[in-house]
Amino acid sequence: MSGTELAAEIVRTTADRAAEFERRTGTKPCLATVLVGDDPASVTYVKMKRNRCAKAGITSHHVPLPEETTTEQLVATIRELSADPTVHGILLQHPVPAHIDERAAFEAIAAEKDVDGVTMHSFAAMAFKEKGFASCTPGGIMRLLDAYDVDPSGKHAVVIGRSPILGKPAAMLLLARDATVTVCHSRTKDLPSIVRTADIVVAAVGRAEFVRGDWLKPGAVVIDAGYNEGNVGDVAFDEALPHASLITPVPGGVGPTTIALLLEQTVTAAFATLG
Structure with missing residues (x-):
């Protein structure tokens, strides 16, 4: 079962939708990526996602935070992004450092911007077949x-x-x-x-x-x-x-379908802001 072929198809459709959003609004859909620390694997994953965003016509707003960032500081950063109307989706790269309450950080993501599907709201939506973003x-x-x-x-x-x-x-x-x-x-x-x-x-x-x-x-x-x-x-x-x-x-x-779905859901979140 080739995820590579399916992902390419999803990204093509997503890029077309992103272009349509830009035509209608003058701005591109925007995914904010938040990375705490400099774990090599996490750095690589975030870079890969940002590169895929660029290819799909999605703006990537990267927020790097130092390893010693506290839960409170991370939550505050994510809440700022949740309140920012220019940001349509938020991705907190996980796992976060051990001293951080990952669940508290996830729950700071506004439901309408949880394009990675990590909040309790998204989980409930999946369980009850309601509107929301899938993990x-x-x-x-x-x-x-x-x-x-x-x-x-x-x-x-x-x-x-x-x-x-x-x-x-x-x-x-x-x-x-x-x-x-x-x-x-x-x-x-x-x-x-x-x-x-x-x-x-x-x-x-x-x-x-x-x-x-x-x-x-x-x-x-x-x-x-x-x-x-x-x-x-x-x-x-x-x-x-x-x-x-x-x-x-x-x-x-x-793997490829995971990233493709992240991009697709970011564009869906952007269109949802148009009403």
């Missing part, structure tokens, strides 16, 4: 399933991982599409036997090649949402390939 990686996963004609309705989906911005929202989005969802985690007993019952597997555990090929039910659809050192995902790809009917590679699977 970008889970939202990208759903777009991949749609692109490859995988209908979750009536299928058993096993999500491995329960993070608030990946595992849990992925489970909610699948449930909203009438899948029967099992959420597994580090304390799940006999995990392989549960995974073997899955029609759809979403691996989001953050451990390299954790899911083995013989865990999979023949014909399962496998979504690898992990990215680990050595350019490998959470699924042992070569082992899984003979068992899966469809599988996302790492890299080139879920």
